[in-house]
Amino acid sequence: MASTGAMASTGVTAPASAADEPNLARNPGFESGLADWTCSGDSGTAVGSPVHGGSAALRATPTGQDRARCAQTVPVRPDSDYTLSAWVRGSYVYLGASGTGTTDVATWTPSATDWQRLTTGFRTGPATTSVTIHTQGWYGQPAYLADDVLLTGPGGGPGPGPQVPAAPGGLTVGAVTDTSVALSWRAVSGATGYHVYRDGTKVTAVGGTSATVTGLSPATSYRFQVTAVNAAGESAPSSAVTATTSGTDPGPGPGPVPRHAVTGYWQNFDNGATVQKLSDVSSQYDIIAVAFADATATPGAVTFALDSAGLGGYTVDRFKADIRAKRAAGTSVIISVGGERGTVRVDSAAAAANFADSVHALMREYGFDGVDIDLENGLNSTYMTQALRALSAKAGPGLVITMAPQTIDMQSTSNEYFRTALNIRDILTVVNTQYYNSGSMNGCDGKVYSQGSVDFLTALACIQLEGGLAPSQVGLGLPASPRAAGSGYVSPAVVTRALDCLARGTGCGSFKPPRTYPGLRGAMTWSTNWDASNGNAWSNTVGPHVHGLP
Structure with missing residues (x-):
């Protein structure tokens, strides 16, 4: 974990005038929850305390298999200089940009017991029209905090293109059998499909607003959520619903295997x-x-x-x-x-x-x-x-x-x-x-x-x-x-x-x-x-x- 390799900052910074330009990051202070941000593994959430500015901040929790990467894609101009900064707290917190068309960059702090500002910069390539900015932690480390993300530089073209869709609403349980549960939900603007999760594990992908999950056990309770997806990424999960299949309870297990x-x-x-x-x-x-x-x-x-x-x-x-x-x-x-x-x-x-x-x-x-x-x-x-x-x-x-x-x-x-x-x-x-x-x-x-x-x-x-x-x-x-x-x-x-x-x-x-x-x-x-x-x-x-x- 001590070796950061390509994660080190390039040290490139934008001209001082860039600081006067508007912030290109959307929902930079997480005042609208995770709108415009996508966090890997359902690892992020907006919290009211502690915050650096405003009334909210990002709290993201890595696991042994996931670095809690929270990202958004931003429209930019080719051959232009940009400065990226954010205020962070925690151990091994990273801030970076990818898809720059030149050298992807990141900067990090091994330990920020209080709010600390991370800053890096990059130049876009001759054909670059969007970049992805992100925060992340490190495998198995405690949760980190991020707030007041700032990306300055020339604004992008006519629009950011596809945005990560919002989380689906209205998830409802329909017909239930011994081995299946029918689900439906409301359509999400901009979504091209939906992923259905059972107890946190993706079980199917569909193009419409309904699905039937099969292969379940009788008399067993399951927790379901749905996400919306498009070319920009996957939304946060919907609110969860619980359904119990019909049939006979399989009963308690036999207990420990005997000594002999x-x-x-x-x-x-x-x-x-x-x-x-x-x-x-x-x-x-x-x-x-x-x-x-x-x-x-x-x-x-x-x-x-x-x-x-x-x-x-x-x-x-x-x-x-x-x-x-x-x-x-x-x-x-x-x-x-x-x-x-x-x-x-x-x-x-x-x-x-x-x-x-x-x-x-x-x-x-x-x-x-x-x-x-x-x-x-x-x-x-x-x-x-x-x-x-x-x-x-x-x-x-x-x-x-x-x-x-x-x-x-x-x-x-x-x-x-x-x-x-x-x-x-x-x-x-x-x-x-x-x-x-x-x-x-x-x-x-x-x-x-x-x-x-x-x-x-x-x-x-x-x-x-x-x-x-x-x-x-x-x-x-x-x-x-x-x-x-x-x-x-x-x-x-x-x-x-x-x-x-x-x-x-x-x-x-x-x-x-x-x-x-x-x-x-x-x-x-x-x-x-x-x-x-x-x-x-x-x-x-x-x-x-x-x-x-x-």
Whole structure:
């Protein structure tokens, strides 16, 4: 933040006679609120105190992602000199002009505990007919104040051209359904379109004075605002209205995941295992991961479509009701992304944002408690970390995040999956590594172990337990039956021995962990459907054992 680079003033000043010319800035003292000014991120407001002159001043608040830039475009003449000044208060306050056609300029103060005047100047280029003047703060700094902006020099041509439109008025709620809200508002002079915001996030753009916002959750309250836009920019937001969708309240969440938990994947398809409704899933499962969300044409974004036909006519309404019932009984229901054939890729900042937005939308639509990352065809730790942190910010502290990496993905802390898990340790629920379909692998002692044994499970889990994850973030992932995986099935008795070895130090094979991990989270299986095909033998054995760990 100490480096200002191009933000330094050029030191160019206008002739002294310019001071006698009229002020070209419109609403320079903010006496008319934010009229003629546009502030990024809804960051600005007019306040009555403190002020430098008149009865109002600008107060703008930066955030971690926004510098609270408040600007207006002013008509000017080519090849002319101008002086720009303003009175400011605050830390790291900037005043500048852009679009000059020569050198854009800015000046700043690192700390103005009282009103301080900033002044800079510029010369317009041979074809310049307008410039944009602005104030701004700096990322994450406190709010700053600005007042009495003064731009002097030769006046511009016949007019300033398009002006930023006023905020729309008369925003009204119309028809409301389980998943949609209709809105309407009054037309704004000079506007060429309108942006609709839900809870502060832009959700649609329209050309007229009405819109229907869809994809909402039943029995949920939403806050809506509208802005007007044209070539000059976007207006301040309208007054907010609140609407509550109809339908049944999804009910309270299940609360925190238990200290020791059993995770099971529920199949949204028929592959020969028992076809289940969510209501059929054994109560031994503390987390049910719905498999799977699918990729869309938008990079990073996912969607979910219930396979009603393949599941014997299981309707979306019944599915949602079953989610509510499971949650009311204390079970977390999450959406799993990926799978063996999944093609979701989160490999850019835009894809990360799309992933977070789309998963959060599914959570709101269906009532999911979180997300499971089961990307078996590659994962970028940088952007998946961004995506999951963005989702956490949207969903809040109750978000459940699980991961199901393949065995090879957790052999080293330098692997992308392992790095992602370590990057989000503060919000991660559990990593249930798939200890199957993998052949022989190294344990934490450097020795090679073959899958299908207590030693394989304990020596490989030790890598995570000693590699930076908390015991509560480590789970053992196994198939529920011999048909559930190509290789690596072990009897439930082997799973319980491995759990005891890690948590209690008993039941171990030749490998002895360096310590015990009584906080070990538990176990996972693919899948609840294959478990049901085998008479729920896996969950009836492993479930009570997990819940009885120290």
